[in-house]
Amino acid sequence: MIPAYNEAGRIRASLDRLVAWLSAPDRSPVGPAEILVVDDGSGDATAATVIEAARALPPGAPVLRLLQNGVNRGKGYSIKHGILMATGTYVLLSDADFSTPIEQLPTLLEPVAAGLCDIAIGSRGLATSEVEVRQPRWRVAMGRTFNHIVRLLTHLPYRDTQCGFKVMRRLPVLPLFRAARVERFAYDVEILYLARKARIAVREVPVRWRDAPGSKVHALRDSLDMLRDVMRILWRDRRGGYGRLGRPAAAGPAAGGDGRGEPAP
16 A cells, blocks of 8 residues: 655656565565555546546556545545555555565564564664665654654564555554544554553664655655654643554464564575
8 A cells, every 4th residue: 555645757767666676476475466655636647547546457467556645634534544444454555666675565464464463664764774864863863763762662672663665563553543533643652652552562672774766755844744743642642532452353473573574494
């Protein structure tokens, strides 16, 4: 599932690459796949480009669906929309630029499919992560500062909550997304915070990552907004705003350990 906002310039190339990878007989690790693109009220030709790509799919290719928010609501809202409308057992969340290449999907899917966790988050912050092209130093510094503050405030152990490449078992995380309220970039923190409350197991997995130009994140403004959202998460939780997040009966393993580590061999 891909949230997209004004991505007309690169969404077609990303979709073509994704379809080609999923269509290879030895590449799709979970059988038939569905691709969801959630257009977040784009002002360019993003939606038209996705429709055109869907019409051009060859027989036997994965299904490509377009969901539209109508107006710009934010990345968190778009992902919630997609999760609630998805139909598969597993959901991959990926940014439109595929800074983490689709070839990394099996690395994250493996621990989820094996029942070791219900959420696997790609991470640029572990010792074995492969960051091939780094962001500018000031963006790296701001990202590390944000992560440090998040860990200090929430006591979440993860070194990288914001990498745009995550795999989830859909049924266990549905209650989390139904309860979620953050509509913009701090959605990752909220979902991981709620996963801990619901005792849903999360594993942080090192990935290969390459910075891509054209980020929609305004470093200073959005970082401050994200910190405000983190504070709202904590305040909402203290007031009982999330209710009781019990584990679904069909969910996988309960959370344990510190949530970090590499997938099982």
